[in-house]
Amino acid sequence: MDGTTRHLAVIGIGSGDPDQLTLAAVKAMRTTDVFFILDKGREKASLVRLRHDMLDEHASGSHRIVEADDPWRDRAQDASSGYREAVHDWRRRRADLCEGLIRDELAPGQRGAFLVWGDPSLYDSTLAVLESIAARGNVTFTYEVIPGVSSVSTLAARHRIGLNRVGRPLHITPGRQLSETLGAIGNDDGDVVVMLDAHESFRHLSGEGTWIYWGAYLGTPDEILVSGPLGEVADEIRRARAEARATHGWIMDTYLLRPLAEVATP
Known part of the structure; x- marks a missing residue:
């Protein structure tokens, strides 16, 4: 230079x-x-x-x-x-x-x-x-x-998972377009990472047949992790978000949605 x-x-x-x-x-x-x-x-x-x-x-x-x-x-x-x-x-x-x-x-x-x-x-x-x-x-x-380590990479590392399944695509979408993304790709055409979801778009999903890997403040001392069938943990995630926002005044979270049938549970 x-x-x-x-x-x-x-x-x-x-x-x-x-x-x-x-x-x-x-x-x-x-x-x-x-x-x-x-x-x-x-x-x-x-x-x-x-x-x-x-x-x-x-x-x-x-x-x-x-x-x-x-x-x-x-x-x-x-x-x-x-x-x-x-x-x-x-x-x-x-x-x-x-x-x-x-x-x-x-x-x-x-x-x-x-x-x-x-x-x-x-x-x-x-x-x-x-x-x-x-x-x-x-x-x-x-x-x-x-380039840097994204929250998406950190989310997968913290949950000890791969972001995609064999032979399947990975979709990344902002929360405001989650319903459109799911409508376009169908129920089993890849996994979906959701970012910038200020309005908790996962609330509008049925929760049946879907596993969610969720994380907030990833990579910080305030990190919070939740995973499980969406229908069972959605309320837990909502409570965690509300409590964290009240404590810190802001929240940054990311999550992965995956068909339940493709998740190896203990």
């Missing part, structure tokens, strides 16, 4: 366990001059602290940390017809913020980085935001992507 080009790294840092940092992530952190951290508010302050802890352990002593408030997003629209418009508006405002940070806080010739939960390729907006900024042409930079 020459002395006139800004360079960014989008670093996947795993789903919460500091030990999930890959060697590639650590190497990228050690060559970074400026880390950009977007603060999501007091409720998720622990996530910011965890990033700082990772940097204290692995980053070089000469780095700077630049924090900024992540643009507010109307979550009430997540289940409405205006969902896509709301996401595009939020990403535009996030791009405005990040463009200013890159322009004003990262000098030509320096390396900057965004630390992304899980893996940057899976339900994260950072890459789309950087593409939008680059297309505007107001600030010039190059960037690379360092």
Whole structure:
């Protein structure tokens, strides 16, 4: 990299366990001059602290940390017809913020980085935001992507299962599209991983013939795991979600749905 080009790294840092940092992530952190951290508010302050802890352990002593408030997003629209418009508006405002940070806080010739939960390729907006900024042409930079351990991988590891069955596909969907996904693939055409399910979409399934592997705060000290026939454990999961949200003010969970007949039970 020459002395006139800004360079960014989008670093996947795993789903919460500091030990999930890959060697590639650590190497990228050690060559970074400026880390950009977007603060999501007091409720998720622990996530910011965890990033700082990772940097204290692995980053070089000469780095700077630049924090900024992540643009507010109307979550009430997540289940409405205006969902896509709301996401595009939020990403535009996030791009405005990040463009200013890159322009004003990262000098030509320096390396900057965004630390992304899980893996940057899976339900994260950072890459789309950087593409939008680059297309505007107001600030010039190059960037690379360092993959990370996703919550999906962590879920499977914690439950000691494979994500797919032999000869079957694996489907990954946000909770708001679960019913559409199940309707499209049928009852036995692969396993379904569900992410971003703020509205507990599993409640609307019959529960018969389905096993659920569920996890929240995966990779953190607050991790919660539940598995079993959906009809038997759905209420337990709902109670766990409600109690955890009341305690922490937020919740991140992921789950896998699998036909009961394909689950080897003790």
